[in-house]
Amino acid sequence: MPKFKFIDLFAGIGGFHIAMHDLGGECVFASEINKYAIKTYFDNFGISSSNDITKVPEQAIPKHDVLCAGFPCQAFSKAGKQNGFEDTRGTLFFDILRILKYHKPKYIILENVRNLVSHDKGLTWKVIHKNLVDLGYLIPHKPIIISPHQIGVPQLRDRVFIPGILKEFSNQKELKIVVPESKRNITQANNALNSSSNGEFAISNYEEYVLSAWDEFLQGLENKTIGFPIWANEFTKNDNISDLPSWKQVFILKNRKLYKDNQKHIDGWLKKHNYLKDFVRTHTKFEWQAGTSLKSVWDGIIQFRPSGIRVKRPTEFPALVAMVHIPIIGWEKRRITPREAANLQKFPQNFKINPNPQQAYKQFGNSVNVDVVKFIAKQLFSYG
Ligand SMILES: C[S@@+](CC[C@H](N)C(=O)[O-])C[C@H]1O[C@@H](n2cnc3c(N)ncnc32)[C@H](O)[C@@H]1O
Numbered sequence: 162m163p164k165f166k167f168i169d170l171f172a173g174i175g176g177f178h179i180a181m182h183d184l185g186g187e188c189v190f191a192s193e194i195n196k197y198a199i200k201t202y203f204d205n206f207g208i209s210s211s212n213d214i215t216k217v218p219e220q221a222i223p224k225h226d227v228l229c230a231g232f233p234c235q236a237f238s239k240a241g242k243q244n245g246f247e248d249t250r251g252t253l254f255f256d257i258l259r260i261l262k263y264h265k266p267k268y269i270i271l272e273n274v275r276n277l278v279s280h281d282k283g284l285t286w287k288v289i290h291k292n293l294v295d296l297g298y299l300i301p302h303k304p305i306i307i308s309p310h311q312i313g314v315p316q317l318r319d320r321v322f323i324p325g326i327l328k329e330f331s332n333q334k335e336l337k338i339v340v341p342e343s344k345r346n347i348t349q350a351n352n353a354l355n356s357s358s359n360g361e362f363a364i365s366n367y368e369e370y371v372l373s374a375w376d377e378f379l380q381g382l383e384n385k386t387i388g389f390p391i392w393a394n395e396f397t398k399n400d401n402i403s404d405l406p407s408w409k410q411v412f413i414l415k416n417r418k419l420y421k422d423n424q425k426h427i428d429g430w431l432k433k434h435n436y437l438k439d440f441v442r443t444h445t446k447f448e449w450q451a452g453t454s455l456k457s458v459w460d461g462i463i464q465f466r467p468s469g470i471r472v473k474r475p476t477e478f479p480a481l482v483a484m485v486h487i488p489i490i491g492w493e494k495r496r497i498t499p500r501e502a503a504n505l506q507k508f509p510q511n512f513k514i515n516p517n518p519q520q521a522y523k524q525f526g527n528s529v530n531v532d533v534v535k536f537i538a539k540q541l542f543s544y545g
Contacts, residue, residue, distance in 0.1 A: 162542040168192075168222060168266075170230035170257065172210045174201040176529035177229035177270070179508065183531075184538055189223040197520050198527075204513045214256045219263035227538075228264070230257050231272040231529045254289065261296050267330050268541055269298065271323040272529050278304050278321055289323065298325035299336045299544075305537065307340045309507070309530045310477045315350045316505045318480035318530060322537050330545035338540050350462060350475045353504040354490065354497075362496045362518075364489055368465070371444050372491075374434050375470060376458040379449065381426035382419075389415045390469055391447040393437055396420035396427060443467055450474075463489040478505055481526040499525070507531035 167181045169191040191210035202210045305322040395416040446469025461472040464486045487496045499521035515521045
């Protein structure tokens with residue numbers, strides 16, 4: 162595609178910006194309200210994105226060929242019976258629509274969380290689709306759901322993309338975006354690791370103790386294919402559980418059977434670790450999601466989650482989300498660094514990262530994956 166102009170709404174730290182720039186785009190307007198994101202954006206692109214989009218008149222926005230918007234997953238509770246423009250008033254999607262109505266850019270690329278598809282029993286998607294089509298855009302019939310691991314980037318992160326082209330520019334009747342099958346067996350999380358963390362991101366002594374204990378637990382089991390969450394507090398209990406929801410009863414019964422099948426090992430393990438009395442409660446739960454492919458906890462990618470300690474194969478990292486559950490690289494006994502979070506989101510090596518790691522994790526957790534945007538945009542731009 163020849164040189165073009167784009168606008169970056171809900172710009173965050175510029176995942177769309179980098180992708181569009183790499184494809185020949187020039188940013189003519191950006192909008193963001195978070196002061197830390199605004200600073201990171203300015204430090205990297207020299208553009209002030211400090212605009213609350215709800216307060217910017219559409220006439221004040223420069224002409225552009227592509228509108229990009231990774232809009233926040235704000236509820237669309239206002240979607241009403243008519244599914245029309247008026248129904249979206251008060252939502253941030255309304256602001257996207259009024260800009261589109263005025264400027265009619267040739268292309269749009271919207272991004273949102275996967276739940277958008279099922280939100281309000283599918284009505285939200287219908288409202289979005291209908292409004293964009295009414296404005297003259299060719300939009301895929303179904304939302305595009307894609308994760309970076311499908312294009313060889315080692316992160317599992319399902320997101321919804323809504324690309325569109327103004328009908329008058331395309332001689333096609335349908336907009337089809339091809340999404341490849343998972344490439345999960347050939348990518349390795351290792352590809353994203355390049356930091357020496359000089360101890361700053363090392364797990365704590367407590368975390369190492371707890372993980373070592375769970376590793377011992379695992380080593381002594383007869384059968385390591387555990388397809389359910391392990392709740393250590395349930396092992397030795399025998400109370401009536403018939404009042405509990407059925408899914409919970411199933412898990413508890415499986416835990417009690419696991420205990421019976423491995424009683425000698427588990428009794429010794431519980432005794433050695435003071436019946437897990439020193440464990441934070443959520444750490445008495447263990448989610449082994451690596452089947453028989455890994456020999457040890459330390460071979461996996463680990464997360465301390467509210468539902469328990471989760472261990473997965475090192476083929477891909479779990480989705481980065483804001484600041485919580487930062488993935489731990491088992492074999493290095495440390496969390497990923499902000500630079501590695503940037504790698505997982507495909508931000509370039511020269512990207513200036515916020516020096517506060519908590520802010521940096523949050524920013525990359527909120528951002529869009531640069532390579533996925535490029536992947537969608539290249540197909541979209543071939544339509545006209
Ligand atoms: C999901 S994030 C998008 C991140 C971005 N795509 C990136 O690559 O970093 C949504 C962003 O919208 C911003 N936002 C929310 N309300 C806004 C508004 N009224 N005007 C401008 N930005 C807004 C939030 O601060 C947040 O950074």
